Amino acid sequence: MSATSTSALAQAKNKVDNLSENQIGLLLILPLAVLLMVLYLYPILRGFVFSLQEVSLFATDPAWIGAQQYIDTVNSSRFWNAFENGIIYTVGSVAVTVVVGVGTAMVLNRSFFGERFVTGLILSPYMIPIVGIVLIFRWLFNGLNGAANYVFIQLGFVNEPVAWFSSSTYAMPMLILISGWALYPFVCMLVLAKLQTIPDEYYEAANLMGASRTRQFVSITLPQLKSVLFVAILLRMLWTFNLFDIIWLGTQGGPGNATETLPIMAYRIAFDGLRLGEGTAVAFLTFVVLAIGTIIYFRSFGERSA
Template sequence: MTNPRLALLFVAPALLFLIAVLGWPLVQAVILSFQNVGVIGTEGEWIGFDNYAAVLGGSNFWRALGRSLLWVVANAIVQTAVALGVALILHQKFPGVRVARTWIILTWIVPTVVVVIIWRWLLSTSGGMVNPLLIQAGIIQRPIGFFATRESAMTTLVLINSWRWFPFVALMMLAGLTRIPSDLYEAARIDGATAWKRFTRITWPLLQPTLMMLGVVGTLLSFNVFDVIWLLTAGGPSQATQTLPVLIYETAFKGYRLSEAATVSVLTSLLLMGFALLATRAMTASEEAR
């Protein structure tokens, strides 16, 4: 019989560390959101909910929220599709599969700055490799400015971010695939089930717990992505890629409205905590139903 007090004693150091690292800054952000501080280190007056009224009553927050939701959904679709295909390939037995499983993680462990430099060079209209290859293939007639228009900038960022993160998702899916009993596939083959039926009747249903977990974690991680967006487009062009993290940074360090930025941070945290709570309950209900 597990002793609850002993268990709490073991996890207490980790809980205290999390409170110190995450809880205290969050409390400070909440306090700051009720003041009118403009620059870090300056004193501010207590103004109550004025910052919340200004943020929720303005259009910048809602537009940035819409872009963040678009960013999360687009990344989820692209990463899931690519990662699932790669995971299914790596789940097969072929020469070099162990090497492939190891090296696929390379794009995920490369530092963000290196990723940005590589893709800036590849997609450059002067000296990049992608535009000449597309022209030689007859796909385009003239070089494309991948970060020049609102639509192309967001699409390009989604593809770059998905390229970086899909190996991690693929490995998690591969771990889920390895937990599916091979006897089920053997029985399905004996019964004459095609590869598509084996996927839809066995692989996809039994992979749902892994996909749900990745959906929660991936949403939280994608929503908070700042570095790739800022280093490649800085929220442009014309704020087309200004997600909530970018809006928070610009409001605090370019607009010198620290309290307003803290307000957006608090609202974003509440949204993400609400999503995490609902998703966790849905996952628990799904597990209990099984």
């Protein structure tokens, strides 16, 4: 029995060794390709079909209505409001994330006692589930007696407790603040990883020539960081524009539609309004917006980030 299994194994080994590089590469990639087709390609195609139909969550006979839902959506003021909110939210969050991320990375790149511990601490929000982060902020900025309200009143920023999450003025800045805190560790890691690869000799040489710290930052650090920052900003913009959980858990797009972005609008229409077809159409338009944004970004910065 063992003899046959050994020979079978040897045969299998032989077969594997006789494959060309191209064949074995494709063979190893196969499970990935299958999964991507089942969990990305097929759903997206199904979704495209939905978007051309009037289909509700529990109805059995969808009616074909062509591009009508796309046309209606693009002509609605709700879509453009969500689009605008998405831009504000994305630009705001990415700005905060990049500033805090680069800042913390610059500090962590210095050498000091307890470096490993502090680095872990600063990066730790990366591991906290978004639900936890949003709940902690909702408690901290609680409208009745949150600690933030107390501190802000003492400092004279506001006169009375503010209901941060249900005010149309403060809800969006609030979401940007939460996103900034939740997402800066990603940028920090990306930048820190790059900073650690800049050779010390560059700075030593600059020191010998009497270059100031600011000068060193502008002439050595920034050019080295450029490519990594382009990538970080692109990915962060894609993610943030698509982000669902922070907004949903923070405000559900409210008050009214004040913080409704495109993904939230699509979800609300599909699952609260039970209009799957229309929801998918909004989701596709979100994708189109992102694709256009990405192409513009690559066209303008592509070569430099490569």
